[in-house]
Amino acid sequence: MTMDWKLLSSKYLFKDAWLTARADKCETPLGKIVEPYYVLEYNNWVNGVAIREDGQVIMIRQYRHGIGQTLLEIPGGTMDPSDPSPLFAMQREMLEETGYEFKEWVELGTIAPNTASSNNYTYMFLATGGVKVQEQQLDHNEEIEVVTMPIGELQQLLLDNKIVHSLHTTCIFYALLHLGKMGMK
Template identity: 70%
Template sequence: MSSLDWKLLESEYLFKDNWLTARKDKCITPQGKIVTPYYVLEYNDWVNCVAIAEDGRVIMVRQYRHGIGKTILEIPGGSMDNTDPDPEFAMRRELLEETGYAFEKLIPLGAVAPNPASSNNLTHMFLATGGKKVQEQHLDDNEEIEIVMMEMEDVEELLKENKLLQSLHVTCLFYALLKLKELQIL
């Protein structure tokens, strides 16, 4: 098979901030076509996790999401900090900050590209088991997160009814359910 990869000819940053970086690229396709401008959004990688407490309940988080103007139910997750050495470290940090829970086991479920057409980052997915409450939440200044403990069957019902809107979280739940079935936990 021939390569379909484009070659980057030029790149110019249009905007750089802590939470959003935008650049304009000029590329050439293998057939010689110049593609310009092509806009790319740069983000740090993200992490998310299906977190299961030691009593078997799933730890969900409820928070307002301004992009869609709604308060929604999600799984814990967030952005990797530049100081995080790896995705597992970032996920453990996010779990502790958002939920106050620490976990015996963190099982990597792989990574997905949130929007590979225009964004450069990955979302690293995990399944955490054996969660114990070890502290209170330690939220960022702009975060208001409510913890919602749910039975796995209820989470599955939300999936079936299309009531979980965050697509990256739905993807992680899918992979976690497959892993739980493989481990014969479900």
């Protein structure tokens, strides 16, 4: 038996560049009507663990207004409608935020940030062989500090729960597993 709901109607409540909210009317397989069911529409996102040629991990520090804190994170951002692929978007974001280009890229997978109420996905990457080729090219609302550290320090930050952005934590775990730097006990 399918558990998928049938979408009966949608009404947009708010549309803006960074946030679109809609109210759906749905019917469950058992015939129950669920109304309203709120959905937030976002562009897809990308993020990536970045490692320089010398093995240092490139992190970024920036203020996150949603929780009112300055956080240590991995590079990433929103896919633009003109981006032909998630990899292209990640390469663009990495260059803009850090000034680095990378020799090798590994796709680590795709996750859904909030399956209950958001419609988008996050594409995760590992970039290695990083070389600085330019200065940062930040958006008008971005203030980003580039921070480098040994991979062991990143592992410890993760184990100590010091990386709080869940999408970034997930990507870091996948990257460390791929690199053989995070064992499963």
